[in-house]
Amino acid sequence: MEALDILFTASLWAAVIRIASPLIFGTLGELICERAGVLNLGIEGIMTAGAFAGWLTVYLGGGLWMGVAVAALAGAMFGLLHGTLVVPLGLSQHVTGIGVTLLSTSLCYYAYRLVFPEVTSPPKIEPFQPLSVPVLSDIPLLGPALFQQSPLTYLAFAMVVAVSWFLYRTPAGLAVRTVGENPAAAEAQGMNVTTIRILAVMAGSALMGVGGSFITLSAFNSFFFEMMNGRGWICIALVVFSAWHPGKALLGALLFGLFDAYQLRLQQLASAAVPYQVFLMMPYVLSIIALIVMSRRVAYPRALMVPYRKGER
Amino acid sequence: MSAPVLSISRVSKRFGPLLANDAISLEVGPGEILGLLGENGAGKTTLMNILFGHYVADEGEIRVNGKVLPPGEPRAALEAGIGMVHQHFTLADNLTVLDNIILGTEPLWRWRSDHGEARARIRQLSEDFGLAVHPDAVVSTLSVGERQRVEILKALYRQARILILDEPTAVLAPQEATALFATLKRFVARGLSIIFISHKLGEIMDACHRVAILRSGKLVAQKDIADVTRAELAELMVGRLVPQPKAVAQEPGVPLLGLAHVSVRRGAASLRDVMLQVRAGEIVGIAGVSGNGQSLLADVVGGLLPPETGTVQVNGAPLSAISPRLMVECGVARIPEDRHAEGLIGDMSITENVVSEAYRSRFSSHGFIDWSAAAAFARTIIDDYGVKCPGPQARVRLLSGGNMQKLILGRVMNANPCVVLANQPTRGLDVGAVAYVHEQLLKARSNGAGVLLISEDLDELLALADQIAVIYQGQVSPLMARPMVDIGRLGLMMAGQGFIHGEQDHAA
Numbered sequence: 001m002e003a004l005d006i007l008f009t010a011s012l013w014a015a016v017i018r019i020a021s022p023l024i025f026g027t028l029g030e031l032i033c034e035r036a037g038v039l040n041l042g043i044e045g046i047m048t049a050g051a052f053a054g055w056l057t058v059y060l061g062g063g064l065w066m067g068v069a070v071a072a073l074a075g076a077m078f079g080l081l082h083g084t085l086v087v088p089l090g091l092s093q094h095v096t097g098i099g100v101t102l103l104s105t106s107l108c109y110y111a112y113r114l115v116f117p118e119v120t121s122p123p124k125i126e127p128f129q130p131l132s133v134p135v136l137s138d139i140p141l142l143g144p145a146l147f148q149q150s151p152l153t154y155l156a157f158a159m160v161v162a163v164s165w166f167l168y169r170t171p172a173g174l175a176v177r178t179v180g181e182n183p184a185a186a187e188a189q190g191m192n193v194t195t196i197r198i199l200a201v202m203a204g205s206a207l208m209g210v211g212g213s214f215i216t217l218s219a220f221n222s223f224f225f226e227m228m229n230g231r232g233w234i235c236i237a238l239v240v241f242s243a244w245h246p247g248k249a250l251l252g253a254l255l256f257g258l259f260d261a262y263q264l265r266l267q268q269l270a271s272a273a274v275p276y277q278v279f280l281m282m283p284y285v286l287s288i289i290a291l292i293v294m295s296r297r298v299a300y301p302r303a304l305m306v307p308y309r310k311g312e313r
Numbered sequence: 314m315s316a317p318v319l320s321i322s323r324v325s326k327r328f329g330p331l332l333a334n335d336a337i338s339l340e341v342g343p344g345e346i347l348g349l350l351g352e353n354g355a356g357k358t359t360l361m362n363i364l365f366g367h368y369v370a371d372e373g374e375i376r377v378n379g380k381v382l383p384p385g386e387p388r389a390a391l392e393a394g395i396g397m398v399h400q401h402f403t404l405a406d407n408l409t410v411l412d413n414i415i416l417g418t419e420p421l422w423r424w425r426s427d428h429g430e431a432r433a434r435i436r437q438l439s440e441d442f443g444l445a446v447h448p449d450a451v452v453s454t455l456s457v458g459e460r461q462r463v464e465i466l467k468a469l470y471r472q473a474r475i476l477i478l479d480e481p482t483a484v485l486a487p488q489e490a491t492a493l494f495a496t497l498k499r500f501v502a503r504g505l506s507i508i509f510i511s512h513k514l515g516e517i518m519d520a521c522h523r524v525a526i527l528r529s530g531k532l533v534a535q536k537d538i539a540d541v542t543r544a545e546l547a548e549l550m551v552g553r554l555v556p557q558p559k560a561v562a563q564e565p566g567v568p569l570l571g572l573a574h575v576s577v578r579r580g581a582a583s584l585r586d587v588m589l590q591v592r593a594g595e596i597v598g599i600a601g602v603s604g605n606g607q608s609l610l611a612d613v614v615g616g617l618l619p620p621e622t623g624t625v626q627v628n629g630a631p632l633s634a635i636s637p638r639l640m641v642e643c644g645v646a647r648i649p650e651d652r653h654a655e656g657l658i659g660d661m662s663i664t665e666n667v668v669s670e671a672y673r674s675r676f677s678s679h680g681f682i683d684w685s686a687a688a689a690f691a692r693t694i695i696d697d698y699g700v701k702c703p704g705p706q707a708r709v710r711l712l713s714g715g716n717m718q719k720l721i722l723g724r725v726m727n728a729n730p731c732v733v734l735a736n737q738p739t740r741g742l743d744v745g746a747v748a749y750v751h752e753q754l755l756k757a758r759s760n761g762a763g764v765l766l767i768s769e770d771l772d773e774l775l776a777l778a779d780q781i782a783v784i785y786q787g788q789v790s791p792l793m794a795r796p797m798v799d800i801g802r803l804g805l806m807m808a809g810q811g812f813i814h815g816e817q818d819h820a821a
Contacts, residue, residue, distance in 0.1 A: 178412070
């Protein structure tokens with residue numbers, strides 16, 4: 001029974017949303033890239049770059065929002081690198097993406113060691129504080145879960161609406177979707193496929209960068225190695241789970257957050273007879289099951305991972 | 314003629330060693346339909362792609378209303394009022410008709426698109442020109458004819474003054490083509506100009522005011538339609554007279570291929586309760602508009618797709634299992650629809666390709682491939698079937714379409730097949746190669762093979778087939794003997810008349 005009681009605690013749901021926040025940014029970012037036809041496996045490294053750049057900015061005296069902006073910029077720069085390699089040059093998107101992840105992660109660690117050659121315990125910053133929404137945060141259960149969160153979390157939810165609006169309501173969003181469906185159709189309508197794809201990858205990567213900065217500026221208050229811990233890869237799976245729709249991406253991120261927050265609490269309940277790794281594994285197993293159920297028949301962007309070369313026949 | 318709307322002067326384009334366009338000059342006037350006639354590979358599509366900015370010409374310039382068009386910029390071509398309906402549609406299938414049409418017509422950085430106004434304009438255009446299509450339908454749910462209307466609406470929405478149609482009737486049933494011609498007449502009545510690309514003489518004679526003929530990249534003639542006969546056009550297009558092989562009457566023999574109640578489904582396509590019989594010494598033709606289940610039928614007969622229900626008989630024996638190898642062993646010769654994807658392996662040599670169906674039996678000794686026998690076989694085919702190539706070691710990718718098809722014919726006909734499955738065997742070939750393929754099919758027929766010829770070209774079917782059936786949405790009509798076939802009725806059947814399932818009218 002105790003295992004069920006957990007579901008009715010505000011702290012669980014607050015944790016769900018906290019865990020989901022960086023995933024929302026990352027998934028939206030990846031979604032924009034893939035909608036434009038570019039798989040961005042650089043996400044793990046780009047999120048790391050965002051985490052590091054954002055944190056370093058604040059550590060060196062910049063404001064927290066300045067840190068977020070720098071994280072977005074760092075993400076966009078790695079997006080530009082990835083986009084340039086795979087769009088006009090047409091390199092393999094898989095290989096390039098993994099290369100970007102390795103490069104970006106290693107660069108961050110290297111830069112960290114350059115800035116802090118001799119520290120043993122990671123230096124700390126003053127992170128974002130939870131922002132209580134008046135009145136709403138007093139609602140039982142839901143209030144503390146939804147309305148006593150970091151400003152970045154509110155931004156994440158706003159981005160779901162913004163990205164949705166962008167993709168489905170604006171001419172630029174239509175252009176992004178078309179280059180991911182059939183670049184020849186976009187070109188026949190006078191669009192520049194290369195430019196649109198690169199800009200989409202940069203914008204998506206900027207969101208990934210912001211997602212990374214959530215980890216160092218909100219969830220924790222310092223930067224350490226391996227802290228991204230596969231969140232980028234989860235985002236890749238969430239994009240498939242979402243069938244490339246921002247709304248479902250939010251749902252997927254929350255679902256993963258729920259699995260993860262729940263297993264953390266189950267670990268404390270369970271006897272020592274069950275190794276804790278079983279619980280650690282649970283969110284991933286459930287995610288795979290959810291993927292199988294949700295995504296077997298989805299319509300993926302037709303031109304995903306297909307390089308476009310103008311005038312080729 | 315009044316001042317030309319469009320003038321192309323001395324445009325040349327090379328692809329490697331191939332001179333695709335050789336100093337071509339053309340003019341189109343307002344309210345004129347210019348036919349651009351030529352065989353496959355004559356350079357028609359290349360020229361239009363240069364005009365539209367997909368390719369950059371090596372030499373020459375294009376003027377619209379007297380102004381030079383900057384090369385290589387589709388946007389500039391669009392803004393100058395050129396609209397292009399590509400042979401292979403450039404539509405994003407998962408998006409709506411509306412999305413496809415308004416793409417790129419609004420400034421990119423606006424916070425929202427005005428769908429309401431766009432929808433109203435599309436409705437208006439649809440009504441004015443008789444191009445019925447629902448603006449909010451997703452393109453993947455549309456028929457081929459409807460997709461073509463979307464392509465035309467795309468151009469009209471941008472207020473195109475010059476419309477280029479690249480082989481627009483290739484995907485249409487005869488009635489749909491007639492409707493298209495009526496729409497084109499409405500356009501020119503309003504002063505638009507049209508370039509109509511085709512290799513079909515009849516259409517050019519019916520639809521155009523003037524015709525320009527291209528042959529191997531050169532403009533060989535320009536004529537007013539009133540001053541020219543069909544026979545003259547044919548000779549200008551091909552450059553010589555090509556005798557069409559004639560079928561000699563003969564009595565059919567025993568049934569060699571039989572399909573009974575065959576049903577199968579693959580994705581959205583399906584075959585429904587297909588009954589079909591091909592006897593020795595006859596050619597059975599399957600007519601139909603592209604995408605009505607032809608490729609499924611071919612894959613069932615070729616062994617690639619086991620039927621879900623129903624039986625397949627080859628040489629009188631029902632087959633319990635079906636696989637491509639089994640079909641080859643039963644003597645089914647497969648001439649596939651797509652030479653590049655299913656016929657040959659481009660990066661392997663001619664020798665490797667010709668033994669690919671028999672390397673386990675005929676060219677194997679003690680588990681090793683007998684390469685000298687294989688090379689000798691390749692040389693036999695190259696000589697007997699007149700394949701133009703540097704030698705048996707040449708990579709297949711370097712051959713022309715016609716020579717690839719000769720290679721496939723050689724490979725499968727050499728084994729004296731009992732059933733020949735020919736799916737669109739002459740698609741994309743020049744007239745000489747087409748005649749050669751026809752000759753080989755007739756030869757197989759006189760040798761006593763049963764030939765199943767699936768084709769979208771009615772002329773081809775009427776010239777070769779002893780019996781014809783129509784395929785529509787996966788259903789196959791009963792066979793009709795060729796002398797009994799009435800072309801008008803065949804056209805109606807291709808548009809779905811007389812079929813039970815999914816009957817619908819595409820001729821609007």
